[in-house]
Structure formats: C-alpha cells, structure tokens
Amino acid sequence: MSRTLEPTAPGSGSEKTLRVAQRSALRKFMTRPEVGSLVGAVIVFSVFFTIADPFRTGAALATILYASSTIGIMAVAVALLMIGGEFDLSAGVAVIASGLTASMFAWYFSVNVWVGAAAALVVSLTIGFLNGWLLVRTKLPSFLVTLAMFLMLQGLNIAITKLVTGQVSTTNISDMDGFESARAVFASSFSVMGVDVRITVVWWMVFVGLATWVLMRTRVGNWIYAVGGNQESARAVGVPVAKVKIGLFMTVGFFAWFSGMHLLFMFNTVQSGEGVGNELLYIMAAVVGGCLLTGGYGTVVGAAIGAFIYGMTRQGIVYAGWDNNWVFFFVGAMLLLAVVVNGWVRTQANKR
Amino acid sequence: MTSAKATPQASAGAGAQTAPLLELDGIGKSFGNIRALTDIGLKVGAGEVTCILGDNGAGKSTLIKIIAGLYRPTAGRYLVDGGEVDFSSPRHALDRGIATVYQDLAIVPLMPVWRNFFLGSELRRGVGPFRMLDAARMRRIADEELKKMGIDLPDIDAPVGNLSGGQRQVVAIARAVYFGARVLILDEPTAALGVKQSGVVLKYINAARDAGLGVIFITHNPHHAFLVGDHFVIIKLGRMELDRPRAELTLDDLTHHMAGGAELDALQHELKRGGAPEVAPLHDAGDEGPDVRRL
Numbered sequence: 218m219s220r221t222l223e224p225t226a227p228g229s230g231s232e233k234t235l236r237v238a239q240r241s242a243l244r245k246f247m248t249r250p251e252v253g254s255l256v257g258a259v260i261v262f263s264v265f266f267t268i269a270d271p272f273r274t275g276a277a278l279a280t281i282l283y284a285s286s287t288i289g290i291m292a293v294a295v296a297l298l299m300i301g302g303e304f305d306l307s308a309g310v311a312v313i314a315s316g317l318t319a320s321m322f323a324w325y326f327s328v329n330v331w332v333g334a335a336a337a338l339v340v341s342l343t344i345g346f347l348n349g350w351l352l353v354r355t356k357l358p359s360f361l362v363t364l365a366m367f368l369m370l371q372g373l374n375i376a377i378t379k380l381v382t383g384q385v386s387t388t389n390i391s392d393m394d395g396f397e398s399a400r401a402v403f404a405s406s407f408s409v410m411g412v413d414v415r416i417t418v419v420w421w422m423v424f425v426g427l428a429t430w431v432l433m434r435t436r437v438g439n440w441i442y443a444v445g446g447n448q449e450s451a452r453a454v455g456v457p458v459a460k461v462k463i464g465l466f467m468t469v470g471f472f473a474w475f476s477g478m479h480l481l482f483m484f485n486t487v488q489s490g491e492g493v494g495n496e497l498l499y500i501m502a503a504v505v506g507g508c509l510l511t512g513g514y515g516t517v518v519g520a521a522i523g524a525f526i527y528g529m530t531r532q533g534i535v536y537a538g539w540d541n542n543w544v545f546f547f548v549g550a551m552l553l554l555a556v557v558v559n560g561w562v563r564t565q566a567n568k569r
Numbered sequence: 570m571t572s573a574k575a576t577p578q579a580s581a582g583a584g585a586q587t588a589p590l591l592e593l594d595g596i597g598k599s600f601g602n603i604r605a606l607t608d609i610g611l612k613v614g615a616g617e618v619t620c621i622l623g624d625n626g627a628g629k630s631t632l633i634k635i636i637a638g639l640y641r642p643t644a645g646r647y648l649v650d651g652g653e654v655d656f657s658s659p660r661h662a663l664d665r666g667i668a669t670v671y672q673d674l675a676i677v678p679l680m681p682v683w684r685n686f687f688l689g690s691e692l693r694r695g696v697g698p699f700r701m702l703d704a705a706r707m708r709r710i711a712d713e714e715l716k717k718m719g720i721d722l723p724d725i726d727a728p729v730g731n732l733s734g735g736q737r738q739v740v741a742i743a744r745a746v747y748f749g750a751r752v753l754i755l756d757e758p759t760a761a762l763g764v765k766q767s768g769v770v771l772k773y774i775n776a777a778r779d780a781g782l783g784v785i786f787i788t789h790n791p792h793h794a795f796l797v798g799d800h801f802v803i804i805k806l807g808r809m810e811l812d813r814p815r816a817e818l819t820l821d822d823l824t825h826h827m828a829g830g831a832e833l834d835a836l837q838h839e840l841k842r843g844g845a846p847e848v849a850p851l852h853d854a855g856d857e858g859p860d861v862r863r864l
Contacts, residue, residue: 434701438689439680444690446677453639453675454689455660513679 302512345470446513
C-alpha cells in the first residue's frame with residue numbers, strides 16, 4: 218500500500234539546474250568499484266604479454282583462466298560475504314573439509330561418490346550455517362568466529378582423515394561408482410578451437426553472472442548491500458539481518474563444497490593439510506576487485522577480475538621463466554596497489 | 570483530538586469516538602535496576618501531531634524504541650487501533666503502519682537514493698525464483714516523491730551519503746509516508762538542520778497531518794514543537810511532567826516547562842526580590858544549568 222502527498226515544499230524551482238552540472242559518462246564509469254582492478258588487469262596482462270612469449274598463446278590463456286577459476290569460484294562467495302560486511306577465514310580449509318568428507322564418506326561406506334558428495338554438501342552448508350549462527354548469536358566479529366572455525370576445521374581435517382584412512386590423505390576413489398559422471402561435472406575439460414578449457418572456467422562465469430544478477434537485480438542483493446553498509450539501519454527498515462548473514466555464510470559453504478568437489482574429482486585424492494592460506498587469496502581477489510573491508514561496497518565482477526589478476530600473475534611468472542617464489546610478492550604488491558588506486562579513484566570520482 | 574487533564578496517565582479521551590491509532594497505557598521500561606521510563610500514557614489520533622519534548626536522557630529515545638518495536642516495554646499496555654500489541658521487531662510495527670524516522674535516519678550511506686528509499690519494501694516484478702527488482706519503477710517513484718518535497722536530485726543513483734543533512738531527512742520522511750505510514754514517529758528531525766531546512770521538515774509534518782497521519786514529533790525545541798503540535802507531552806527523568814492539548818497551553822508555558830518548569834518556580838520564589846524575573850529567555854533546555862545560576 219502506498220500513499221502520496223500533494224506537493225507542499227517550496228523551492229520547486231529546481232536546485233539541480235542551479236547547482237549541479239551533469240556528470241560525464243566517464244565520471245560515472247569511474248565511480249564503479251571495479252575500475253581499479255580493471256586497470257590493474259590491463260597492466261598485468263600487457264606486462265606479461267610483452268615479456269613472455271608463451272603467454273600469448275590460446276593454451277596459455279586457458280591455463281590462466283583455469284588458475285583464476287580455482288580462486289575465482291570461491292571469490293564469488295567471499296565477495297558477497299564481504300559486501301555483506303563479514304569475513305570468512307575458514308573458507309580455505311572448508312574447501313578441503315568438503316573434499317575429505319565426500320571422499321571418505323563414499324569410501325568408508327562403499328557408496329556411490331554422489332552420495333559422498335551429498336554428504337559433503339550437508340557438511341559444508343552446516344559449517345557455513347554454524348559460522349553465521351555463531352556470529353549472529355555471540356555478536357563477535359567474524360574475524361574471531363571464523364578464525365576459531367578455521368583452526369578447528371584444520372585440526373579436524375587431519376585428525377579425522379588419520380582416524381579413517383590411517384594416512385594424511387584420502388584413498389584414491391577413481392574406481393568407485395559415479396566417479397566418471399562426477400568428474401564430468403566438476404573437473405572435466407572440453408576443446409574450444411583446439412584449446413583445452415577446464416569446465417571450472419565455465420562454472421566460474423556462470424557463478425559470477427548469477428551472483429551479479431542476485432546482487433544487482435534482486436531483493437536479497439539489496440539486503441546484502443544494506444546489511445554490509447549499515448546493519449542497524451537495515452534492521453530498522455525491516456531487513457532480516459540475521460538471515461542474510463547466515464545465508465551469506467552458507468553461500469560460502471556451498472561454494473566451498475563446489476571447490477572441494479573440483480579438487481577431489483580432479484586429483485582423485487585430497488591432502489588433509491592443504492587449503493591453509495587460500496582464504497586470504499579469496500579475500501585478496503575480492504579486495505583487489507573493489508570490495509571494501511568494511512562492507513557495503515563492491516561487486517562480484519570486481520572479485521572475478523581480482524581472481525583473473527591472480528591467475529595471470531601466477532601463470533605469467535611461470536611463462537616468463539622466473540622463480541615461482543616471486544608469485545606471492547607480485548600478488549601482494551598488486552593488492553597494495555589496487556587498494557590504493559581503488560580508494561583514490563573513488564574519492565576523485567565522487568567529487569562533484 | 571483527545572482532551573486531557575494536566576495529570577499524567579489520565580489522557581482519557583473524553584471526546585474520542587473511535588479508538589486512537591496508537592495508545593500507550595502505563596508503559597514502563599527498566600534496564601536492570603535502572604528505570605528508564607515509568608508510567609507513560611499517550612494517545613495519537615489520526616490527523617494529530619503529538620509532540621514529545623524532553624531533555625537529553627529524559628527517556629525519549631527509549632520511548633521511541635518501544636513504539637517502533639525495537640524494545641518491549643516491561644510494564645503497561647501498548648494498543649494499536651484499540652487492540653493490544655506486542656511487537657517483537659520493527660517489521661511488525663511497520664506492518665501495522667507505525668513508521669519511525671530515526672535520528673540516524675536508518676539509511677545506508679553507500680547505497681543509491683532509490684535503493685535506500687525502497688530498502689526493506691522493494692518493488693519486484695516477475696514470478697517465482699526469477700522475481701527481480703523493478704529498478705526503473707523504483708527510480709521513477711523515488712524521484713517523484715522527492716520532487717514533491719522540493720528536492721530535485723541530480724542523480725537518483727548517487728549514494729545517499731552524498732546528500733545534505735536536510736535532504737537525507739526528507740528522503741527518510743518521504744519514504745515512511747510513501748509506505749503507508751499511519752503513525753509517523755520523527756526522532757528529532759530538526760536537530761541538525763538549518764533554519765530553512767527545518768522549515769521544510771516542519772511543513773512536511775503539517776502535510777502529513779493534513780493527509781490524516783498521526784505524527785509523533787520528538788524534539789527538544791519548543792518553538793518547533795509549538796509551530797505544528799496539537800498535543801504536548803514533556804518527559805522528565807522517565808516520567809511525564811506535562812500532558813496537555815494545544816488549547817490549554819501557550820508557547821511561554823511550553824518553553825517554561827522545558828526550561829525546568831516547577832523547579833524554576835520554586836527557585837524563583839526562593840530568590841525573589843523586587844520584580845519577578847523573566848522566564849521567557851529560557852529558550853533551550855540545554856542552557857538550564859547556567860541560566861538557573863544566573864537567575
């Protein structure tokens with residue numbers, strides 16, 4: 218129901234015409250959160266395109282996209298969560314926890330791997346729910362809640378794997394029922410003009426598109442921005458803040474499941490000690506892409522560009538024949554640069 | 570309009586035929602051993618502006634939060650349309666047509682104006698899982714509603730954080746009215762505004778009343794209150810010190826009460842010498858301390 222009032226206020230002589238000049242289209246474009254990362258991506262691409270011959274091939278691009286997608290898929294969910302004003306430090310080990318669950322469940326009970334995958338999905342969503350629920354109930358910062366979850370999961374991953382398999386990695390499940398179809402979904406590749414492209418690249422694009430649509434065009438998306446931008450205001454106008462936050466953590470859980478399934482069906486086994494540090498790469502991708510650490514600002518497309526920068530840097534250094542240890546130096550430098558540029562562009566563009 | 574005696578809680582509506590939109594009866598709120606509010610009675614009818622005045626810490630904010638559904642009262646009854654209610658969230662209050670415009674305006678500075686305008690009550694089109702925001706319609710309506718209030722924004726997509734204080738206030742009020750508020754609670758809407766912008770807000774309060782809304786106007790400025798109010802309540806230390814309709818009150822009375830009222834009378838009596846001191850200069854409750862000493 219709605220009601221409108223008759224015009225009452227004075228000064229209908231437009232203040233706009235008197236005081237405000239139209240912003241140029243360029244200015245408008247410059248206020249987009251992902252501008253900084255776009256500039257960064259172009260620079261990184263140009264640099265490696267110039268210095269590394271192998272970088273210029275289609276196969277190299279496919280490899281870069283694959284490397285980007287492994288980080289990028291999780292970065293989609295982490296970006297949504299950051300726009301909603303929270304972190305998830307447990308995201309990296311949650312991916313491994315999911316892969317371990319699927320593998321060991323299917324192996325231990327000798328069931329179809331899809332049953333294992335379903336069990337892993339339940340576990341992943343539960344981890345996400347617990348993160349969100351603890352955050353909402355205790356009102357502790359997400360840094361603490363998810364740090365605790367990160368440490369607990371890391372311990373559980375190794376301890377339970379040792380209990381079940383007697384080793385630190387899971388048993389090879391490639392000969393089990395349903396493995397082929399699961400691999401087709403999570404870890405296959407297909408040929409485009411003679412270049413092998415991993416299916417995760419396609420999933421990544423799909424997820425980015427879907428998340429962008431949700432964020433920009435649905436009510437939930439509006440709520441995510443509101444919850445991250447000003448939680449109290451959002452609550453006051455009737456946004457279900459707790460549900461949104463828990464939902465965001467569960468979204469991270471879902472994507473952790475997806476990434477875990479990719480790992481499992483790509484490599485047949487999962488190392489229980491892996492995943493540590495990846496959560497920071499996801500956050501890095503989101504921040505490079507223009508998400509504010511304080512929430513309420515950013516886009517999923519930006520996070521995708523952030524992940525792409527990571528993929529280019531990682532593979533570009535290999536193609537350039539440099540020592541692989543330089544990767545993190547450049548990723549770190551890129552992060553610093555992107556944050557500074559993003560902040561600067563934002564203040565410049567908002568000046569009227 | 571409800572008629573009332575000068576005593577608190579006795580705001581019995583002698584002339585009211587129908588139940589008031591909103592009624593508080595003996596409302597109290599304690600936080601542990603602190604009694605923030607005691608025995609508050611209030612009636613708000615359609616087309617009526619009730620002004621709640623009080624010093625800082627008097628309990629105004631607690632009262633608003635109870636009315637808005639953020640707090641539950643620990644004593645007394647809260648009635649809407651004559652029926653007792655127990656709001657557990659602001660959403661419930663909103664659903665009953667009780668909308669609050671907070672001092673912090675409940676806006677999200679980083680979000681565009683139109684998204685703020687429709688936040689929590691988004692317009693959607695499409696069906697099932699593909700229901701999505703009707704952005705074009707929301708932009709248009711937000712722009713139209715703001716233009717009616719004399720605010721013509723250069724860019725409805727600009728973040729609200731870029732607007733001036735008065736413009737933000739108007740966005741928040743226009744939003745509440747548009748969404749079918751029957752009772753509009755305004756928490757110190759003129760506190761941070763200049764003269765002209767305060768005027769715009771006060772005119773809009775008038776317009777809202779003429780449109781048949783019940784308005785609860787919280788302020789500590791008796792001049793602003795007297796310009797638009799039909800009924801005046803002064804809260805002091807969590808209790809109602811004054812509860813009177815406009816007909817039984819003058820601006821001087823109101824200012825006098827706000828400035829300390831009964832205590833000042835006693836003090837005046839004590840300090841009496843020669844001619845009676847003026848009480849009129851005591852405009853602002855904030856100056857109560859120094860003024861008393863100067864007397």
